[in-house]
Amino acid sequence: xxxxxxxxxxxxxxxxxxxxxxxxxxxxxxxxxxxxxxxxxxxxxxxxxxxxxxxxxxxxxxxxxxxxxxxxxxxxxxxxxxxxxxxxxxxxxxxxxxxxxxxxxxxxxxxxxxxxxxxxxxxxxxxxxxxxxxxxxxxxxxxxxxxxxxxxxxxxxxxxxxxxxxxxxxxxxxxxxxxxxxxxxxxxxxxxxxxxxxxxxxxxxxxxxxxxxxxxxxxxxxxxxxxxxxxxxxxxxxxxxxxxxxxxxxxxxxxxxxxxxxxxxxxxxxxxxxxxxxxxxxxxxxxxxxxxxxxxxxxxxxxxxxxxxxxxxxxxxxxxxxxxxxxxxxxxxxxxxxxxxxxxxxxxxxxxxxxxxxxxxxxxxxxxxxxxxxxxxxxxxxxxxxxxxxxxxxxxxxxxxxxxxxxxxxxxxxxxxxxxxxxxxxxxxxxxxxxxxxxxxxxxxxxxxxxxxxxxxxxxxxxxxxxxxxxxxxxxxxxxxxxxxxxxxxxxxxxxxxxxxxxxxxxxxxxxxxxxxxxxxxxxxxxxxxxxxxxxxxxxxxxxxxxxxxxxxxxxxxxxxxxxxxxxxxxxxxxxxxxxxxxxxxxxxxxxxxxxxxxxxxxxxxxxxxxxxxxxxxxxxxxxxxxxxxxxxxxxxxxxxxxxxxxxxxxxxxxxxxxxxxxxxxxxxxxxxxxxxxxxxxxxxxxxxxxxxxxx
Numbered sequence: 001x002x003x004x005x006x007x008x009x010x011x012x013x014x015x016x017x018x019x020x021x022x023x024x025x026x027x028x029x030x031x032x033x034x035x036x037x038x039x040x041x042x043x044x045x046x047x048x049x050x051x052x053x054x055x056x057x058x059x060x061x062x063x064x065x066x067x068x069x070x071x072x073x074x075x076x077x078x079x080x081x082x083x084x085x086x087x088x089x090x091x092x093x094x095x096x097x098x099x100x101x102x103x104x105x106x107x108x109x110x111x112x113x114x115x116x117x118x119x120x121x122x123x124x125x126x127x128x129x130x131x132x133x134x135x136x137x138x139x140x141x142x143x144x145x146x147x148x149x150x151x152x153x154x155x156x157x158x159x160x161x162x163x164x165x166x167x168x169x170x171x172x173x174x175x176x177x178x179x180x181x182x183x184x185x186x187x188x189x190x191x192x193x194x195x196x197x198x199x200x201x202x203x204x205x206x207x208x209x210x211x212x213x214x215x216x217x218x219x220x221x222x223x224x225x226x227x228x229x230x231x232x233x234x235x236x237x238x239x240x241x242x243x244x245x246x247x248x249x250x251x252x253x254x255x256x257x258x259x260x261x262x263x264x265x266x267x268x269x270x271x272x273x274x275x276x277x278x279x280x281x282x283x284x285x286x287x288x289x290x291x292x293x294x295x296x297x298x299x300x301x302x303x304x305x306x307x308x309x310x311x312x313x314x315x316x317x318x319x320x321x322x323x324x325x326x327x328x329x330x331x332x333x334x335x336x337x338x339x340x341x342x343x344x345x346x347x348x349x350x351x352x353x354x355x356x357x358x359x360x361x362x363x364x365x366x367x368x369x370x371x372x373x374x375x376x377x378x379x380x381x382x383x384x385x386x387x388x389x390x391x392x393x394x395x396x397x398x399x400x401x402x403x404x405x406x407x408x409x410x411x412x413x414x415x416x417x418x419x420x421x422x423x424x425x426x427x428x429x430x431x432x433x434x435x436x437x438x439x440x441x442x443x444x445x446x447x448x449x450x451x452x453x454x455x456x457x458x459x460x461x462x463x464x465x466x467x468x469x470x471x472x473x474x475x476x477x478x479x480x481x482x483x484x485x486x487x488x489x490x491x492x493x494x495x496x497x498x499x500x501x502x503x504x505x506x507x508x509x510x511x512x513x514x515x516x517x518x519x520x521x522x523x524x525x526x527x528x529x530x531x532x533x534x535x536x537x538x539x540x541x542x543x544x545x546x547x548x549x550x551x552x553x554x555x556x557x558x559x560x561x562x563x564x565x566x567x568x569x570x571x572x573x574x575x576x577x578x579x580x581x582x583x584x585x586x587x588x589x590x591x592x593x594x595x596x597x598x599x600x601x602x603x604x605x606x607x608x609x610x611x612x613x614x615x616x617x618x619x620x621x622x623x624x625x626x627x628x629x630x631x632x633x634x635x636x637x638x639x640x641x642x643x644x645x646x647x648x649x650x651x652x653x654x655x656x657x658x659x660x661x662x663x664x665x666x667x668x669x670x671x672x673x674x675x676x677x678x679x680x681x682x683x684x685x686x687x688x689x690x691x692x693x694x695x696x
Contacts, residue, residue, distance in 0.1 A: 288611055
């Protein structure tokens with residue numbers, strides 16, 4: 001489930017890391033020739049007890065990280081580098097210790113490393129696609145109270161660990177079987193690249209060659225140092241946050257007025273790390289979106305208070321300024337999503353037609369490769385194909401399991417959500433395999449997974465189908481979960497098959513490690529979310545964990561059941577404008593990419609999806625991420641190779657350290673242990689009033 005792709009707004013464009021560089025640099029390295037003398041273990045020996053234990057430990061860690069990111073801004077970077085590195089470090093350290101005392105029975109192989117990485121990212125993938133910070137949270141009474149309209153018993157569902165965990169277990173495994181019968185066509189016949197899966201495979205292969213292992217050990221050491229710094233700095237900041245609005249995270253970097261419009265650097269090492277992993281234009285797009293919205297649009301609209309919307313509505317009401325923020329952001333996301341869905345479907349159909357109408361010439365040899373190199377490359381391909389075709393999962397078994405799990409889901413989901421009827425779920429499961437194929441195929445071509453785009457469109461379709469009076473809001477949000485889980489896990493599994501193909505990992509071991517990781521995610525994700533949910537006011541726009549996508553997803557459902565009636569005055573014109581803008585920006589970028597080759601201007605066109613995120617949240621996290629980009633840029637100017645080798649490790653450490661501090665911080669909050677100091681910033685005039693009051 002590598003995410004260097006446009007995968008769901010929270011992480012939907014989850015974010016191309018420096019892994020992509022690995023592929024281009026190592027394409028001509030004939031990997032299997034280097035491992036010619038290394039025995040490949042059977043699939044049962046690839047899934048070891050130590051691999052599962054390591055995966056469980058790392059899954060818990062990564063679930064906390066992803067949950068925290070989901071609940072803050074929803075921007076989630078690719079954590080595959082960290083998963084691969086930490087998996088390598090833990091098991092390598094364990095096997096080295098056993099080897100010294102003469103108890104090592106099975107050496108650590110790249111296949112086992114692949115199993116760990118697959119299992120961990122599958123688990124953290126559930127943390128992303130589970131909807132605990134989006135469609136599930138959008139059902140809660142607290143988020144519903146912010147939306148005003150549609151806030152009735154039929155359209156609200158109280159969150160609990162029991163039904164959340166049950167729902168995930170019912171719907172999350174179906175997608176794994178929807179795409180299995182097509183694995184040979186995707187990997188061997190069409191030879192789809194799956195760039196992130198390929199990059200991950202090269203990364204793991206490099207870990208297990210002598211030179212790569214040395215570099216991996218250095219990367220792990222750098223990651224650990226970065227982790228310790230981030231953890232201790234987050235601990236230090238905690239002491240100054242006695243009440244809301246206190247601490248370094250509220251530092252008015254650019255002045256009080258800019259701070260009031262959510263422009264400040266909040267000293268978050270997490271998002272500095274995220275910024276180091278994201279492409280430069282992602283971070284710039286976020287900053288542009290923040291400037292357009294909080295710097296220009298919202299102050300102008302707020303000046304119309306009492307004219308465009310009632311001056312009496314609360315700041316969080318969708319009938320006030322919050323409505324403009326939410327619905328305009330939704331419009332831009334839907335415009336971007338519609339463009340990419342249509343583009344992906346067109347690309348898929350054209351590619352399939354081209355492949356079916358043309359005969360492949362398997363005798364073609366790249367001109368700059370010698371005959372000897374060609375033989376080695378051919379050996380690589382033959383060896384990979386041989387192991388990929390071993391231990392296959394029978395198509396009959398896969399299809400039977402899909403039907404059986406779909407039947408279970410059709411029966412069970414209406415009990416969890418009475419607003420959905422069995423025929424709604426049946427329709428979803430009939431459509432899902434087609435969308436799963438399109439998503440997996442498109443992901444293989446472009447590295448984009450559009451899972452949450454399909455989910456958002458499902459919200460509109462099913463919520464309008466059911467209707468407001470019959471619980472259309474809940475029906476739409478629940479159907480989003482059904483569709484997202486199928487489409488997302490299908491493309492993730494095919495990525496894993498590609499990684500397994502390039503590391504000689506058995507397809508069976510890849511499948512079962514994906515199943516194990518999915519099970520871990522279904523169990524851990526609700527528990528981790530509940531940990532935060534009980535410790536903090538989740539979904540509060542002004543709180544520590546605003547969870548922006550809860551209200552955004554509910555807003556999409558309200559659009560489905562109420563249409564334009566739910567929009568404030570003049571909001572419709574702005575919504576239409578930004579919806580069209582989301583399509584046009586992508587179209588301009590694509591046209592420039594195809595026809596303008598001299599300057600590469602298309603590289604400087606901002607992403608509408610990225611621009612839309614700060615419309616609701618503000619610019620503080622975009623500034624953090626731009627600081628991360630600046631650090632990476634200066635590092636690359638000084639020593640590009642060292643930055644390429646170690647920047648992902650530094651970024652992963654920054655993300656892991658601060659994210660894991662949230663665990664002891666939440667525990668302290670649960671036992672009512674509060675920070676001792678409140679560090680607050682006041683304007684000079686307010687400070688003078690406070691001094692005068694204290695003197696009096």
